[in-house]
Amino acid sequence: MSWEEMFKGDFAAEDVRAYGTLVENLHAVQNALAAMPMDREAIDGLAADLASWRDRLEPAVTDEQHQVNGRVAELPVRGHAMLPELRVSSRTKDRVEGTVRFGRWFMGGGMAVHGGAVSLLFDEVLGILASLAAGGITRTAYLHTDYRALTPIDTDLEAVAWIDRVEGRKWFVRGEIRHGDVVCAEGEGLFLRLLPEQGLGRRTED
Template structure:
C-alpha cells in the first residue's frame, strides 16, 4: 500500500485538467489514447456508422476469461458516440444505453464492433450496435444520444 501511495503522489504532481490532457484526443492511438477504455481501432467511419476492432484485455476481466459486462457497455457508449457524432455532425451525450448480452465475450481476442444511427428525431439520436467474435454475436446495444445545444458542454 505504501508503494501505491508513493506512486499516486508522484502522479499527482503531473496532473493536468481535462482540457489539456492528451487522453481521449490522440486519434493516432487505440481508443484515442484513453487508458480507461478497452483498446479499439476504428476501421471505418461514415454515414453508415462506426466499425472498429476491439480487444478486451486482462484488465477488463469479468470472470472465467470473459469480458466484464460494464466494459462492454463502456465500449458501446464510446463507439455509439462516434455514430451519433457522424449522424448529426456534432457533439452529443448519452441519455440511456441498454446492452443485451447474447454470449460470452472473450478476452484477448480481436472482436468486431459496429454502431450506427438508427434514426434521428430533432436532437435525439437513436443508436444501435453489435459486438461479434467472428460470426458469433456477443452483445447488442440500443441507446439514445442527445445533441448538445450551441455552447453547451
C-alpha cells in the same frame, strides 16, 4: 465536421506516439496485474513502485482542457486509457467497423468480459459515431445492452455501430460485438445533440 476537427487536441506527432506507448504499457501492466497470483513480495514491490508513480504524477495534475487522456484523435479510442482499444477499420458518416480485444483487466469471470465493460465500449463507439454524424457533441440519454453470449477476453472481436434513425436532436444508434459468427452483445443508445448552452455542446456552434 471531420473526426480530427471535433476531437483533436493538437499534439505533435511524436508526442502522440509517446503517449500511445505509455497507454500500451499501462494496459499491459493492468492485464498482467489482473492475472497475478498471491505473491507478497511482488505485491509489496509493485505497491512501492506505484507510490512513486503517484508522487510523480499528482503534482502535475492539470485541467480537462490540458489533459492528454481521451483527447488524442490519432490514437484508438482517443487514447483514453480507461477504454478497451477499438481499432477502426472502416468509417463512414453513419457506420463504424473495427476490431476490439479485451484483456484480462476487463474480465468479469469465466474468462469472459465484464458486462459493464461491454456497455462501456458501446457508450464510446455509439457516442462517437453519434457525435460525428450529428456534427457536434452528443450526450448519452440511455444505453441498452443485450448480452447474447459470453464475450471472450484475449481474442479479436468485431465491433460495428450504425445510425438507426434520427429525430431532430435525437440520434438512435445501434451496435454489435461479434466473435466469429456469434453475436456476443447488442447495444442500442439514444444520444442527444447538445444545445449551445449545454457545456461541451458549445462546439456544435463552432
